[in-house]
Amino acid sequence: MSHPTILAPPPSLASLCEEKEVALFLDFDGTLVDIAPRPDAIKVPAGMCGSLRSLSARLDGRLAIVSGRSLDDLGQHLDLSGMARAGSHGDMRVSADGSVIGDEPEPLTQFVMRDLTEFAQRHGLLLERKPHGAALHYRDNLQFERAVSRFAGLLAEQYGLATKAGKCVVELVPRGDGKAGAVATFMAAEPFIGARPIFIGDDVTDEDGFRAASEFGGFGIAVGERVSDNAQFHLADISAVHSWLELDF
């Protein structure tokens, strides 16, 4: 097992672009913006959107945001029109021209929502409802960490769902191929095809993205202190990510 703190920082983006065409896959929370106590409380720096747009143009459109948030939620914080993007942990994919690629994931049933609501109320947890899933946040109730993950595991088994663990959050979602599937889907189409994919992310669900990037001849960059098994390089925090991406805002 490797530790991200002993992984080297990646070569500069400019030098990588000289070697071969680069495709960038970027997680959002904890990678481009700081994680907030509540998911709706994040602060997106002014100018980030325009800066990402310029970067996408510099890469001839080979840039996709790949987030655990739904695309509607993401759109409240960042105008992604004209850029490739995948939401709902990568299972909802939209190309730069706005067309949906593949099937939209299903919402959770009322039975799952009923069980989740009851559990959240009983433990005083924040239940975040999403179009294609629901998340139990325990940042303010760390003593329930094990109970949350056990309950989510049981529900997933009972209803044929998947769990996505993150920082102080566990989410129930329909079974899909997630961030790895998003990378594979974009890499199979123009303008991504044939480029070297680089996936940047900070959390457990990004490991799938790192693995997929490697399979397509690229690599993953782990952000922050979390131990990563699949990333090849490391950046310390979001400001290191902004610098590496040469975002100027």
Ligand SMILES: [Mg+2]
């Ligand atoms: Mg993240």
